[in-house]
Structures are given as structure tokens and as C-alpha cells.
Amino acid sequence: STHHSLIHSLRLGSSPLLSSYHLPPHIFRIDDSIYTHFRKEFPDFNVTEVDEEAMKTEAGKAKWRAFCNAYENVLKEFNTGTLIRVKESEPFGETNSFLGVRMQFYAIEIARIREASK
16 A cells, blocks of 8 residues: 555664654754744644644644745755654554654654653
8 A cells, every 4th residue: 555655665764763764864954943943833742642633723734834834945845745653652554644744744753852852
């Protein structure tokens, strides 16, 4: 299935902080600003277990759209579809992922990495 192919096409990272996926190196040049912007716009967003339904309400979509569009001229393919893990503690899978956009993935995963040490 397409879902299965997408999951298995993810490249494995060598860092334990990156779990079982790989964030492209260019993202790390601006990850401080992405994290700061994410937490400014979404201070109470639970990255441990993402609430997909809350993200997809009209208000949630509008807020995420504004957040993501801020990176339109900063990151290539910022709005390309990608899988996002629901539960941080579990690997990608049919019951632990949903389709979002790349900028959402970056923001959530950078926050997961940063906040794991707290």
C-alpha cells in the first residue's frame, strides 16, 4: 500500500536523538528559530501525543497554515505532504501516523528532540 511504502521510504538516521528517521542537514541551521516560533504560536501543543483532530479543526488549520507559510521562502517543499507520528514513543505505523505537511513535521520533531532532555 502507499502508506506502507511511505513509511519504509524514510531514511534511518544515525543519531539516537533522531529516532528512526532523518531530518535533512539544512533544517539544523534554522532549528532554533523554528522551535522558538513553534512554541510562541503553539505554547501548549503536546508533542508527546499529537491531537490530529485539533490540528484539523478550522481554527487549527488556519493557525498551522499561517505558521507553515512563514517558511515559504525559507525551506524548499515546506508544504509537501509527509507522515507525522502521533505518539512520540512509538515508531511510524498505520495506527501511529497521519498525513500532514513537512513544516508541521519539522516543528513537531524538533520540539520532541529539544524537549526530550527536559
